[in-house]
Amino acid sequence: MIGGILFDLDGTLMDHRSAADAGITAWVSARSPGHPRLAEAGALWEALEEPHLAAWHAGECSWQEQRRRRVRAFCAELELAVPSDVDAAFADFAERYRRGWTAYPDAAGAVAASAAYRLGVLTNGSQAMQEAKVRAIGLDGRVGPVLTGEVLDGHFKPSAGSYTRAAAALGLPPEEVLLVGDDLAKDVLGPAAAGMRSVWLDRHGIGRPPAGFPRISSLAELPDLVTSL
Incomplete structure (x- = not known):
């Protein structure tokens, strides 16, 4: 029963997926208008979610650190310059994500x-x-x-x-x-x-x-x- x-x-x-895809696509567009791999941004960001969240769940890093790692790995994949303030960069994405x-x-x-x-x-x-x-x-x-x-x-x-x-x-x-x-x-x-x-x-x-x-x-x-x- x-x-x-x-x-x-x-x-x-x-x-979640639609909001995250829209948020990360807008984030990339703001930093690199017309990026040749813009259409891939959502899928690339999604692929990074699970392994970095799993590291936080396992106690290997803090909540904030897993966010930093995701930004750095994402920028490396798209050959974007890593922001000087990674926390602020993730916060920018998070705000775009929240809108969705x-x-x-x-x-x-x-x-x-x-x-x-x-x-x-x-x-x-x-x-x-x-x-x-x-x-x-x-x-x-x-x-x-x-x-x-x-x-x-x-x-x-x-x-x-x-x-x-x-x-x-x-x-x-x-x-x-x-x-x-x-x-x-x-x-x-x-x-x-x-x-x-x-x-x-x-x-x-x-x-x-x-x-x-x-x-x-x-x-x-x-x-x-x-x-x-």
């Missing part, structure tokens, strides 16, 4: 339809930024606590501890919680290994989930799925 639902944030409730923060059209309805359950957001970003995103997309106070590794004793997805601690934050055992998200490793397989139920949100029609895991293409399908579990 499902008693609680945890939503992933980026790629599930908020369109929007909820997916199906997010608010899915959250409203799930109000009978204990709700929460389980996400891997920094606590302050992820809380700001939830406010910006109009879900503050509607989707439960925002839970990141910073409030889960340093456990980030796909660490088993992130799921068990998130379930505990809802006051439920893992087997009574459903995690909904777009990342197969972090939002589907990871929670399952910790005893939590999970569903893959495949917005882009990537393909079939691993055997035994449900798949939805829109959050609008979530209410019917939950009642069938």
